[in-house]
Amino acid sequence: VVYVVDSAGAMLPEDAYARVKALKGALAKAKVGFHAHNNLGLAIGNTLAALAAGADWVDGTLRGYGAGAGNAPTEVLAAVLDKAGLNPGLDVFKLLDAAEYVMGPILHFQPYPDRDSIAIGYAGVYSTFLLHAKRIGKELGVDPLEILLELGRRQAVAGQEDWILRVALELKEREAGALAG
Structure with missing residues (x-):
């Protein structure tokens, strides 16, 4: 699997789409993945754009746990994919429960786009x-x-x-x- 990784959380949906599409075109036999950070609040939108471009794999983390403003929250991604008719077999409600009852007590903060993470994403x-x-x-x-x-x-x-x-x-x-x- 070859990954497009938006570690700065700086991509717009059209950037995610174009990069995944380019890799899919250049590496026809390779699986392509996408990893988003939510610094500009676009992790879910960028992940959807990557899927529309043909991404075979996408990443998420419960409650968006990750650096900066976090990653694409798996439970949100599952709900959005289900609503869009693209659910690959995820149990939305079990993921919601895991996010709430497993990750909730562990995480002492909820990743979100704050001043610092937005600055990182904006600067790229x-x-x-x-x-x-x-x-x-x-x-x-x-x-x-x-x-x-x-x-x-x-x-x-x-x-x-x-x-x-x-x-x-x-x-x-x-x-x-x-x-x-």
């Missing part, structure tokens, strides 16, 4: 950048959201956390130059 950067951007932003007096947006413009990907300090320093210099000029 991986969630591990957030804590670094906040720490460095605080140390240098630079807005962490500006750091994330600039990292997104530069198309930074996971593993490039060393860029965060460089970007923050450049933003601070740019701000100082604007104030002096």
